[in-house]
Amino acid sequence: MTNSQSLTVSTPRDVDAGADVRALEADWHQALDLRVRANELSATSATTYRAGFTKFRTWAEGRSTVTDDTIREWKAALIAEGRKPGTVNTWLAGVRAFFAWAVGARRLPYDPTANISGASRKGTSTRHKRSDLTNDEVRRLLAAPDRTTDAGKRDHAILSLMAYTGARTVELHRADLDELATEGGQLILHVRGKGHSEADALIVIAHPQAADALHDWLSERGEKPGPLFTSLSDRSRGQRMSLQAYRAMWLQVKKAAGVRDRTNSKTLHSLRHTAISNAVRHGAPVQKVQAMARHANIQTTMVYYHEADRVENPAERFISYDSDSR
Numbered sequence: 310m311t312n313s314q315s316l317t318v319s320t321p322r323d324v325d326a327g328a329d330v331r332a333l334e335a336d337w338h339q340a341l342d343l344r345v346r347a348n349e350l351s352a353t354s355a356t357t358y359r360a361g362f363t364k365f366r367t368w369a370e371g372r373s374t375v376t377d378d379t380i381r382e383w384k385a386a387l388i389a390e391g392r393k394p395g396t397v398n399t400w401l402a403g404v405r406a407f408f409a410w411a412v413g414a415r416r417l418p419y420d421p422t423a424n425i426s427g428a429s430r431k432g433t434s435t436r437h438k439r440s441d442l443t444n445d446e447v448r449r450l451l452a453a454p455d456r457t458t459d460a461g462k463r464d465h466a467i468l469s470l471m472a473y474t475g476a477r478t479v480e481l482h483r484a485d486l487d488e489l490a491t492e493g494g495q496l497i498l499h500v501r502g503k504g505h506s507e508a509d510a511l512i513v514i515a516h517p518q519a520a521d522a523l524h525d526w527l528s529e530r531g532e533k534p535g536p537l538f539t540s541l542s543d544r545s546r547g548q549r550m551s552l553q554a555y556r557a558m559w560l561q562v563k564k565a566a567g568v569r570d571r572t573n574s575k576t577l578h579s580l581r582h583t584a585i586s587n588a589v590r591h592g593a594p595v596q597k598v599q600a601m602a603r604h605a606n607i608q609t610t611m612v613y614y615h616e617a618d619r620v621e622n623p624a625e626r627f628i629s630y631d632s633d634s635r
Contacts, residue, residue, distance in 0.1 A: 315329040315331065315332075315373070316329060316330045316331055316366070316369060316372060316373065316374075316375065317329055317330065317373065317374055317375070330366070330375065330407075330411075331366065333407075333411055333416050333417070334362070334366070334407075336414075336416070337362075337407055337410050337411065338359065340410055340414070341355040341358060341359065341406075342355070351483075351501065353479070353483070357399060357402070357403060358402065358403040358406040358407070359403065360400070360403060361399060361400035361401065361402055361403020361404055361406075362403040362404055362406070362407045363403075364400045364403070365380075365383055365400065365403070365404045368383050368386065369383070375421050376421055377421050377422075377423075377424055377425065379421065380401075380404065380421050380422055380425050381425060384397060384401065384425070384428065387400070387428075388428060394427070394428035394429060397427070397428035398427040398428050401422070401425070401427060401428070404422055405422045405425075408420040408421060408422050408423075409422075440570075440572075440574040440575050440579055441579065441582060441583050441586050442568070442575060442579055442580065442583045446566065446568050446575075447472055447580070447583060449566035449567060449568065450468055450472075450562055450563065450566045450568065450580075451465065451468055451469060451472060451518075452566070453562045453565040453566040454468070454562060456525065459529045459541055460541050462522075462525045462526045462528075462529050463526050463529070463530075463538060463539075463541065463550075464558050464562060465522050465525070465526070466522040466523045466525065466526035466538070467481055467538060467555070467558070468522075468562065468580065469516075469518055469519040469522035469523070470498075470512070470514065470519055470522070470523065471577070471580035471581055471584065472519070472580050472583070472584055473514075473515075473516035473518060473519035473584060474512045474513065474514060474515075474516075474519060474584065474601070475512075475581045475584035475585050475588075475601055475602050476498075476500070476512055476581060477500075477578070477581055477603075478552065478555050478577050478578065478581075479552070480500040480501065480512070481500075481537070481538060481555075482538070482549070482550065482551075482552055482555060483500070483501050484498060484500055484536070484537040484538070485534070485535060485536055485537055486530075486532075486533075486534060486535060486536070486537050487534060488500070488537070489537070495513050495514070495515060496513075496514040496520050496523070497511050497512060497513050497514060498511065498512045498514060498537075499511050500512055500603075510603045513601070526538075533547070535547070535549075536548070536549035536550065538550045540554060555577060556577065559576070559577040563575065581602075585598060585601070585602050585610075585613050586613055586616070586617065588601060589613045589614055589617045590617050590621070595607065595610055595611065595614060598610050598613065
């Protein structure tokens, strides 16, 4: 990459050395590739980090130094553009990853992101923005795929796993056939946690409908090693089903099921959200729900309990203006 102007990091007063950030970028990419090959980082995370840092570098064109406030200005600019907190934090993660590597590799003496907080996700501590699906909508969605076809069996298996295990789309996207196993008489799927390159978490496929749907797909898929869910198109048959294909499948199934969604808040992730909420409403203990949802922080799980209790057992029911009431 050829640049007419260098971009250096402004260092504390006791450090007088500066380094061109752009000159380090290629080396950082190589370091990311090595971490992927060493199973320390997923390829998806590496791609996300690169994209985030590229966003920052492009914005910073014309600047000569990077300080804490430079990062804050970029963050503020993204927020002013109307970028969602999740998007801002995803891109910021790439910038953090770059500077953490550069400092750790002794290529830079100072990390300007060290004291930068992420964009606030207002309201997410008490409410979820994604809409739950009704029981009828879930049943209609599961019935929508044509299970006389290979694609229908595959799509039905994906939807069933999400509806009955709370699986994430990305977990199913990254799952391989050899990560299916039987333990304690239960069919399980080892999955990779967020940002992990190894299958270090598990999904228990306990519901008969989910297990039956998966077996139906496996009978068509065959025993060839590789992705659990594969593309069936002529151009990419047998390859890993892309995330774009998951989204396209969802839109097709949602339309076929007649699910109304004027605000586009009922996404494929809503199936996971609905599965967790359903387990909560039916009395599953919080620790078991946390394990099922693979939440690192139990407070994330507790949001589901607060939402369920707020609607099903509201304080409003205790209000009374009868003459003999207190």
